[in-house]
Amino acid sequence: xxxxxxxxxxxxxxxxxxxxxxxxxxxxxxxxxxxxxxxxxxxxxxxxxxxxxxxxxxxxxxxxxxxxxxxxxxxxxxxxxxxxxxxxxxxxxxxxxxxxxxxxxxxxxxxxxxxxxxxxxxxxxxxxxxxxxxxxxxxxxxxxxxxxxxxxxxxxxxxxxxxxxxxxxxxxxxxxxxxxxxxxxxxxxxxxxxxxxxxxxxxxxxxxxxxxxxxxxxxxxxxxxxxxxxxxxxxxxxxxxxxxxxxxxxxxxxxxxxxxxxxxxxxxxxxxxxxxxxxxxxxxxxxxxxxxxxxxxxxxxxxxxxxxxxxxxxxxxxxxxxxxxxxxxxxxxxxxxxxxxxxxxxxxxxxxxxxxxxxxxxxxxxxxxxxxxxxxxxxxxxxxxxxxxxxxxxxxxxxxxxxxxxxxxxxxxxxxxxxxxxxxxxxxxxxxxxxxxxxxxxxxxxxxxxxxxxxxxxxxxxxxxxxxxxxxxxxxxxxxxxxxxxxxxxxxxxxxxxxxxxxxxxxxxxxxxxxxxxxxxxxxxxxxxxxxxxxxxxx
Amino acid sequence: xxxxxxxxxxxxxxxxxxxxxxxxxxxxxxxxxxxxxxxxxxxxxxxxxxxxxxxxxxxxxxxxxxxxxxxxxxxxxxxxxxxxxxxxxxxxxxxxxxxxxxxxxxxxxxxxxxxxxxxxxxxxxxxxxxxxxxxxxxxxxxxxxxxxxxxxxxxxxxxxxxxxxxxxxxxxxxxxxxxxxxxxxxxxxxxxxxxxxxxxxxxxxxxxxxxxxxxxxxxxxxxxxxxxxxxxxxxxxxxxxxxxxxxxxxxxxxxxxxxxxxxxxxxxxxxxxxxxxxxxxxxxxxxxxxxxxxxxxxxxxxxxxxxxxxxxxxxxx
Numbered sequence: 001x002x003x004x005x006x007x008x009x010x011x012x013x014x015x016x017x018x019x020x021x022x023x024x025x026x027x028x029x030x031x032x033x034x035x036x037x038x039x040x041x042x043x044x045x046x047x048x049x050x051x052x053x054x055x056x057x058x059x060x061x062x063x064x065x066x067x068x069x070x071x072x073x074x075x076x077x078x079x080x081x082x083x084x085x086x087x088x089x090x091x092x093x094x095x096x097x098x099x100x101x102x103x104x105x106x107x108x109x110x111x112x113x114x115x116x117x118x119x120x121x122x123x124x125x126x127x128x129x130x131x132x133x134x135x136x137x138x139x140x141x142x143x144x145x146x147x148x149x150x151x152x153x154x155x156x157x158x159x160x161x162x163x164x165x166x167x168x169x170x171x172x173x174x175x176x177x178x179x180x181x182x183x184x185x186x187x188x189x190x191x192x193x194x195x196x197x198x199x200x201x202x203x204x205x206x207x208x209x210x211x212x213x214x215x216x217x218x219x220x221x222x223x224x225x226x227x228x229x230x231x232x233x234x235x236x237x238x239x240x241x242x243x244x245x246x247x248x249x250x251x252x253x254x255x256x257x258x259x260x261x262x263x264x265x266x267x268x269x270x271x272x273x274x275x276x277x278x279x280x281x282x283x284x285x286x287x288x289x290x291x292x293x294x295x296x297x298x299x300x301x302x303x304x305x306x307x308x309x310x311x312x313x314x315x316x317x318x319x320x321x322x323x324x325x326x327x328x329x330x331x332x333x334x335x336x337x338x339x340x341x342x343x344x345x346x347x348x349x350x351x352x353x354x355x356x357x358x359x360x361x362x363x364x365x366x367x368x369x370x371x372x373x374x375x376x377x378x379x380x381x382x383x384x385x386x387x388x389x390x391x392x393x394x395x396x397x398x399x400x401x402x403x404x405x406x407x408x409x410x411x412x413x414x415x416x417x418x419x420x421x422x423x424x425x426x427x428x429x430x431x432x433x434x435x436x437x438x439x440x441x442x443x444x445x446x447x448x449x450x451x452x453x454x455x456x457x458x459x460x461x462x463x464x465x466x467x468x469x470x471x472x473x474x475x476x477x478x479x480x481x482x483x484x485x486x487x488x489x490x491x492x493x494x495x496x497x498x499x500x501x502x503x504x505x506x507x508x509x510x511x512x513x514x515x516x517x518x519x520x521x522x523x524x525x526x527x528x529x530x531x532x533x534x535x536x537x538x539x
Numbered sequence: 540x541x542x543x544x545x546x547x548x549x550x551x552x553x554x555x556x557x558x559x560x561x562x563x564x565x566x567x568x569x570x571x572x573x574x575x576x577x578x579x580x581x582x583x584x585x586x587x588x589x590x591x592x593x594x595x596x597x598x599x600x601x602x603x604x605x606x607x608x609x610x611x612x613x614x615x616x617x618x619x620x621x622x623x624x625x626x627x628x629x630x631x632x633x634x635x636x637x638x639x640x641x642x643x644x645x646x647x648x649x650x651x652x653x654x655x656x657x658x659x660x661x662x663x664x665x666x667x668x669x670x671x672x673x674x675x676x677x678x679x680x681x682x683x684x685x686x687x688x689x690x691x692x693x694x695x696x697x698x699x700x701x702x703x704x705x706x707x708x709x710x711x712x713x714x715x716x717x718x719x720x721x722x723x724x725x726x727x728x729x730x731x732x733x734x735x736x737x738x739x740x741x742x743x744x745x746x747x748x749x750x751x752x753x754x755x756x757x758x759x760x761x762x763x764x765x766x767x768x769x770x771x772x773x774x775x776x777x778x779x780x781x782x783x784x785x786x787x788x789x790x791x792x793x794x795x796x797x798x799x800x801x802x803x804x805x806x807x808x809x810x811x812x813x814x815x816x817x818x819x820x821x822x823x824x825x826x827x828x829x830x831x832x833x834x835x836x837x838x839x840x841x842x843x844x845x846x847x848x849x850x851x852x853x854x855x856x
Contacts, residue, residue, distance in 0.1 A: 042818070142589070147578075147586050197618070200622070217811065218710035247801055250704055253691045253704070257702060259702050259703055259704055413819060449581055
């Protein structure tokens with residue numbers, strides 16, 4: 001055993017004796033300008049570039065330490081955030097060949113190790129994910145990144161600051177896809193002996209924060225990268241400390257006892273008392289939806305649009321909001337009403353149980369013949385909010401109009417596998433719906449992956465085996481809309497069809513509540529899964 | 540004694556092998572797989588397949604077991620699927636943190652447990668006995684994670700005198716024996732000590748009461764020995780039983796408490812196991828459980844040896 005450990009053990013013996021004295025001493029004050037955040041994650045996200053652990057991983061370890069070619073605008077709270085130049089200053093598709101994209105890259109951007117960012121670094125990073133023959137190929141990062149850039153067929157550096165990307169077919173969503181890909185430093189990887197595990201300990205990106213130290217499951221410390229290319233995003237804080245605290249009650253205690261200044265996702269029932277104790281609670285809608293994804297395989301009751309519409313009209317979302325302490329945005333569609341893609345759907349999703357009963361009667365159902373559905377739900381899971389009480393609530397409100405709901409409760413990891421398996425799989429045991437919450441930040445994750453007829457299992461996650469040539473045509477139209485205005489219009493048409501055909505049971509959008517001490521200033525909660533920590537100060 | 544020790548150590552080899560096989564089977568029987576846990580939920584099948592190959596999960600289970608065991612006997616427990624860091628390094632660091640916490644808890648628990656037990660046994664049937672027994676029953680019955688949360692609410696949230704989570708302002712990597720760090724030990728150690736207090740107290744109480752009723756105690760008193768010397772004899776006779784129980788309790792404490800370590804975010808083996816289970820980090824799970832199982836085997840040997848040393852009646856042929 002290590003000498004240090006032995007010293008710890010010897011000294012440990014003396015500690016318990018000092019318990020009573022310890023109780024009387026005051027706590028430790030934190031340094032000025034340090035922000036300590038209690039994350040919901042159980043571990044520090046992967047630090048090498050492509051982060052793991054979902055949106056929260058990317059929020060804290062992705063867009064802090066790294067940049068993508070295309071970034072998200074995280075500066076405003078009152079509108080849906082859109083793409084902005086990152087390590088690429090501009091991009092455009094070739095007029096003659098819509099599969100060819102040219103990205104003009106930023107000059108003067110530097111990695112944390114001091115090396116210069118050039119087009120060759122982008123090629124190197126794409127090889128890291130896509131080319132398993134390249135020495136820098138990293139299975140862990142590939143696991144996270146490969147599926148995010150399905151359109152990319154090939155890429156090459158034209159010169160130091162120009163990159164050409166060729167896609168498999170015309171796809172206007174390439175910039176959204178590349179916003180996932182975070183650029184690590186090739187020079188630093190060489191310097192640490194071409195070893196990703198060593199790189200993980202001392203990572204180097206071009207982001208506004210430099211990761212200076214981290215201990216698995218305990219903490220990560222970041223300091224500002226003063227030479228960051230975007231001077232408006234050079235952090236004002238001295239230090240950012242990330243602390244994984246997966247247990248919600250423990251997270252709240254850590255905030256109340258002054259061990260952290262900010263916690264992600266306080267439990268809804270703790271929010272009123274936190275407010276009363278003088279903590280700030282911030283929240284905002286963001287591209288998240290909590291739905292039941294409906295099965296459209298033969299025999300599913302959801303194949304009848306009247307049943308789908310009836311279910312959407314039967315959910316009392318205001319009552320649900322009360323259950324969640326107001327920490328939700330009632331769903332009016334697939335995306336938030338503030339989204340640029342919302343459009344003008346004709347079907348108004350509201351609470352109208354009488355209309356719901358009428359629709360069910362029209363469809364041949366009634367008190368003597370209820371609609372019976374079986375739904376896969378999980379007891380917990382990434383982005384699932386409070387799945388058990390929420391589903392029980394929905395079960396009750398649907399039951400009131402004549403939709404009888406049975407649940408199959410599974411563990412989260414199993415749920416992910418059932419989601420991949422699709423509604424036709426024997427594994428789902430005849431379930432007619434799955435309660436799976438969605439990251440809906442870009443057109444592919446928001447719309448296409450759920451309902452493109454080519455993306456049924458095992459090729460994708462069109463769970464319900466939905467197949468409508470009209471929807472496929474709308475997707476194609478959006479993919480071929482290369483100007484922002486055309487693209488927005490095409491995606492609005494897509495969304496209008498999502499809502500008008502009541503293709504999901506739309507329930508709610510999360511609002512990402514955060515609790516922080518009154519000393520934390522300058523935070524703007526963007527309508528995004530990621531956030532900007534550069535504007536924050538701690539008094 | 541030496542031959543006994545060697546024999547005990549040799550016995551541990553088949554036990555360790557059996558434990559390894561059981562661990563491997565149980566971990567793989569659990570639903571879910573590490574690739575599902577590390578890949579994004581919507582990763583396409585070709586990415587999943589490729590990952591299985593990259594991590595060696597495409598091979599049949601017996602082959603995976605043989606490969607793992609081959610590396611494990613050389614001390615290489617592989618790399619964490621989640622973090623890419625060495626499992627041995629992570630487990631040893633967590634074991635160190637758990638040992639620190641459990642030794643503190645053991646010191647508190649054993650001292651109070653044995654002390655209260657002795658007082659109760661000596662004063663059997665009196666008020667002191669009843670009070671001590673009530674403490675013991677409460678210690679065994681109270682859910683310790685609940686007690687942990689209550690202590691946090693009282694001492695961290697309301698009184699703000701002790702930290703609620705973690706292992707110091709800079710975490711375990713810059714641990715120092717100063718107040719800023721040591722205060723992090725107090726609440727988890729007290730919470731963890733509650734169960735051993737109860738169990739050790741009850742064992743000591745019944746052992747002391749039993750010994751006090753034996754004839755040799757009367758003989759000692761009849762010989763005119765002072766009560767202090769009589770008690771010295773009682774303690775020596777009670778010691779083997781109490782030590783055996785303490786050894787087992789220490790084993791449980793050293794195994795790490797998933798609940799306590801999670802409630803206090805203490806970076807020990809319990810917290811490590813919890814994280815590994817939820818992330819389906821199979822190499823980490825296997826490595827941690829194996830190290831803990833071997834630890835138990837080792838502790839049993841140590842307890843046997845101590846018992847032999849303090850009680851000459853126990854002969855090891």
